Amino acid sequence: MSFIDRMTADVDGRLxxxxxxxLSGLFLIGVLHATREWGDAIAVWSFGREPSWWARxxxxxxxxxxxxxxxxxxxxxxxxxxxxxxxxxLALMTAVPSTYHNNYYLLSLMLLLLALAPxxxxxxxxFLGDAPARQTGLFPRMVQAQLAVVYLGSVLVKLSHPWWQxxxxxxxxxxxxxxxxxxxxxxxxxxxxxxxxxxxxxxxxVVTGVETALPLALLTPRWRRVGVxxxxxxxxxxxxxxxxxxxxxxxxxxxxxxxxxxxxxxxxAPFAGERANRWLRAVDWYGRFEVTDRPDARRGxxxxxxxxxxxxxxxxxxxxxxxxxxxxxxxxxxxxTALENAVVLAVGVLMVPEMWARGSRA
Amino acid sequence: xxxxxxxxxxxxWIMACLFALGQVVIPLARRDGARVPPFSxxxxxxxxxxxxxxxxxxxxxxxxxxxxALPLRLPGGPVGRVLAARTxxxxxxxxxxxxxxxxxxxxxxxxxxxxxxxxxxGFVREPSVLRSAxxxxxxxxxxxxxxxxxxxx
Numbered sequence: 001m002s003f004i005d006r007m008t009a010d011v012d013g014r015l016x017x018x019x020x021x022x023l024s025g026l027f028l029i030g031v032l033h034a035t036r037e038w039g040d041a042i043a044v045w046s047f048g049r050e051p052s053w054w055a056r057x058x059x060x061x062x063x064x065x066x067x068x069x070x071x072x073x074x075x076x077x078x079x080x081x082x083x084x085x086x087x088x089x090l091a092l093m094t095a096v097p098s099t100y101h102n103n104y105y106l107l108s109l110m111l112l113l114l115a116l117a118p119x120x121x122x123x124x125x126x127f128l129g130d131a132p133a134r135q136t137g138l139f140p141r142m143v144q145a146q147l148a149v150v151y152l153g154s155v156l157v158k159l160s161h162p163w164w165q166x167x168x169x170x171x172x173x174x175x176x177x178x179x180x181x182x183x184x185x186x187x188x189x190x191x192x193x194x195x196x197x198x199x200x201x202x203x204x205x206v207v208t209g210v211e212t213a214l215p216l217a218l219l220t221p222r223w224r225r226v227g228v229x230x231x232x233x234x235x236x237x238x239x240x241x242x243x244x245x246x247x248x249x250x251x252x253x254x255x256x257x258x259x260x261x262x263x264x265x266x267x268x269a270p271f272a273g274e275r276a277n278r279w280l281r282a283v284d285w286y287g288r289f290e291v292t293d294r295p296d297a298r299r300g301x302x303x304x305x306x307x308x309x310x311x312x313x314x315x316x317x318x319x320x321x322x323x324x325x326x327x328x329x330x331x332x333x334x335x336x337t338a339l340e341n342a343v344v345l346a347v348g349v350l351m352v353p354e355m356w357a358r359g360s361r362a
Numbered sequence: 363x364x365x366x367x368x369x370x371x372x373x374x375w376i377m378a379c380l381f382a383l384g385q386v387v388i389p390l391a392r393r394d395g396a397r398v399p400p401f402s403x404x405x406x407x408x409x410x411x412x413x414x415x416x417x418x419x420x421x422x423x424x425x426x427x428x429x430x431a432l433p434l435r436l437p438g439g440p441v442g443r444v445l446a447a448r449t450x451x452x453x454x455x456x457x458x459x460x461x462x463x464x465x466x467x468x469x470x471x472x473x474x475x476x477x478x479x480x481x482x483x484g485f486v487r488e489p490s491v492l493r494s495a496x497x498x499x500x501x502x503x504x505x506x507x508x509x510x511x512x513x514x515x
Contacts, residue, residue: 098458
């Protein structure tokens with residue numbers, strides 16, 4: 001089978017539809033989250049700028065981005081809207097340079113990939129009806145290639161920049177200067193350790209090594225399961241320490257492309273009521289659940305784990321938890337970041353066994 | 363493999379070209395001969411790949427043409443916060459509003475000058491002299507100083 005044939009070979013339609021839904025949801029959450037910091041950047045950029053319609057253009061772009069995210073979510077003119085969204089993001093970053101962030105550049109790339117091969121039958125609520133037909137796997141496979149490009153690009157930076165190159169300078173700076181004002185619990189635990197020059201230098205080498213190995217592991221079927229577990233844990237850890245916003249969510253979304261959709265390989269015990277079972281089937285976007293009374297079927301907490309962890313809905317919940325309502329910085333006396341740390345660390349203990357059980361082979 | 367690729371439908375080639383173009387469009391757009399290639403301009407999938415900037419002290423004064431000091435009225439909102447930042451701790455917070463991912467304090471100074479021009483032209487308007495002195499000592503970067511004098515007659 002040629003390379004092109006492998007890239008375009010069909011996959012379960014649920015994989016493509018689930019990735020479309022999740023990317024659209026993350027796009028909407030990400031843009032709404034960004035409006036707060038974009039608002040200040042746009043206000044500074046547009047101050048005293050003439051003509052006045054030009055000063056208002058960035059806000060028109062932001063409004064158009066929200067409309068595009070909604071259109072993608074409902075499946076209206078997906079190809080055209082995805083290209084338009086990508087172009088709008090790039091135009092905004094060009095017009096107002098202080099809105100630039102690699103999060104949104106990655107988002108614009110992922111949207112372009114969506115434009116290449118969306119599912120023709122995608123619509124809002126697609127998961128409530130029959131399983132969508134098989135579809136070319138070009139979109140999820142290109143997303144996997146994009147993940148590899150991101151890691152390799154990051155490694156090139158770490159090898160070429162004097163602040164990395166095994167010196168640990170960036171890590172020490174993050175632990176002592178960048179993170180402390182964000183009041184993360186995680187930095188209270190690991191900050192003093194990473195501030196030590198030797199530990200920081202070792203961490204620098206380890207991160208560079210992991211980022212080199214990840215693309216190789218993810219693109220090799222034998223090592224994919226290890227790659228998915230290590231990569232997801234690394235991104236969640238980085239998010240809880242450094243809060244790189246949408247970047248984490250987009251990378252985790254990329255990992256969802258490795259899911260073996262339609263496999264019916266996770267035995268789950270049915271609920272008592274038929275309505276609950278219909279709900280169970282509706283949230284199983286990837287068609288992984290085999291609803292059965294067999295003794296080995298998941299029950300109780302194991303069933304909840306299967307529903308929530310490392311699934312599109314779980315990822316969107318995480319994105320909402322981390323990114324929605326950015327103006328809320330405290331919940332009562334607790335810093336939001338500290339609260340998020342505590343919840344995610346508690347959930348994280350359950351996450352690794354679940355990811356391992358889910359495996360990957362797309 | 364090459365033969366299979368040649369026989370592949372045209373959309374696949376268009377997709378491959380778009381993919382490759384997408385990877386380089388921003389790095390090329392942010393390319394600058396004065397910066398260290400290839401991953402300059404803080405374009406990076408790795409956070410904190412550029413120099414730290416924005417640890418600056420900023421002094422802003424407004425005087426009448428005869429040298430008399432005038433009260434410095436600042437607009438509200440983020441523009442006011444940017445112009446009011448004086449100490450390095452204050453300035454580093456507002457620096458991303460001037461130029462996120464700036465490669466040097468000189469880039470920040472250019473963005474600040476642009477804002478000061480718009481402020482003086484559009485907000486002050488009366489005959490006056492606006493003086494701005496910026497001194498930066500960002501970690502691991504060279505010290506940077508610049509003074510600016512803008513006159514409205």
